Amino acid sequence: MMAKKPSLSAEAAPSPAAQTPDEDLMYDLAELFRIFGDSTRVKILYVLLNGEKCVGEISELLTATQSAVSHQLRVLKQAKLVKYRREGKTVYYALADDHVRTIIGMGVEHLTE
Amino acid sequence: MMAKKPSLSAEAAPSPAAQTPDEDLMYDLAELFRIFGDSTRVKILYVLLNGEKCVGEISELLTATQSAVSHQLRVLKQAKLVKYRREGKTVYYALADDHVRTIIGMGVEHLTE
DNA sequence: CTTTCACATGAACAATTGTTCATGTATTAT
DNA sequence: ATAATACATGAACAATTGTTCATGTGAAAG
Numbered sequence: 001m002m003a004k005k006p007s008l009s010a011e012a013a014p015s016p017a018a019q020t021p022d023e024d025l026m027y028d029l030a031e032l033f034r035i036f037g038d039s040t041r042v043k044i045l046y047v048l049l050n051g052e053k054c055v056g057e058i059s060e061l062l063t064a065t066q067s068a069v070s071h072q073l074r075v076l077k078q079a080k081l082v083k084y085r086r087e088g089k090t091v092y093y094a095l096a097d098d099h100v101r102t103i104i105g106m107g108v109e110h111l112t113e
Numbered sequence: 114m115m116a117k118k119p120s121l122s123a124e125a126a127p128s129p130a131a132q133t134p135d136e137d138l139m140y141d142l143a144e145l146f147r148i149f150g151d152s153t154r155v156k157i158l159y160v161l162l163n164g165e166k167c168v169g170e171i172s173e174l175l176t177a178t179q180s181a182v183s184h185q186l187r188v189l190k191q192a193k194l195v196k197y198r199r200e201g202k203t204v205y206y207a208l209a210d211d212h213v214r215t216i217i218g219m220g221v222e223h224l225t226e
Numbered sequence: 227c228t229t230t231c232a233c234a235t236g237a238a239c240a241a242t243t244g245t246t247c248a249t250g251t252a253t254t255a256t
Numbered sequence: 257a258t259a260a261t262a263c264a265t266g267a268a269c270a271a272t273t274g275t276t277c278a279t280g281t282g283a284a285a286g
Contacts, residue, residue: 255260
């Protein structure tokens with residue numbers, strides 16, 4: 001028989017038919033997606049799909065103020081969605097890993113179908 | 114400095130150009146992810162991974178009020194992330210398509226790695 | 227027809243969030 | 257040391273958002 005249970009979490013089996021979703025996981029999931037849920041931040045992630053860029057370049061590409069971009073870069077940094085390296089006065093940001101790429105790709109795919 | 118808008122556009126490619134991201138696409142992307150960016154809504158989507166459920170079941174599983182769940186189901190419905198069917202007094206909700214499944218899966222994967 | 231059940235929805239309030247403005251920090255140049 | 261450049265950050269304000277409370281709607285039962 002095919003079991004139709006999600007293989008995502010394995011907690012102590014409560015009731016047969018229905019398990020309440022894990023609070024912490026759900027909260028973290030929502031928190032993760034909330035990062036993508038802002039125009040400025042998706043734009044930043046989007047332009048970083050092509051490789052690292054410094055703050056100045058990013059704010060030019062987005063037509064956003066340097067301050068706004070910096071604030072959002074901090075959010076992305078804290079969420080470990082981007083990494084950065086310093087070179088003199090300039091700070092270069094890049095996508096932290098390929099999950100970001102995949103998630104954005106999924107979103108675009110969903111919208112363009 | 115004075116970057117001009119490119120006349121050629123191939124915005125849906127896997128590696129988009131290092132140019133100003135398309136406003137509308139970015140807005141829609143953010144809007145899509147914002148739906149996933151709330152605990153109540155991800156929980157709803159999560160329990161629907163197992164198949165369709167009625168509103169009462171959902172609010173029991175989430176330990177949330179029926180009103181709150183109904184409000185969020187409306188948001189999910191408007192975003193075309195869930196579909197529904199009526200059976201007497203009961204309304205059953207289900208995931209609209211597999212994109213939802215995939216996106217949540219990506220999120221969980223990102224968190225558990 | 228009236229009641230009850232399952233769900234939907236409007237209003238209002240609190241909480242969260244993103245931007246701007248001003249200022250702070252770090253690095254390089256003069 | 258002083259200035260200039262590139263970026264970060266705190267405070268405050270407006271806007272958005274999610275919940276609760278109360279009420280409304282549609283369907284089946286009595």
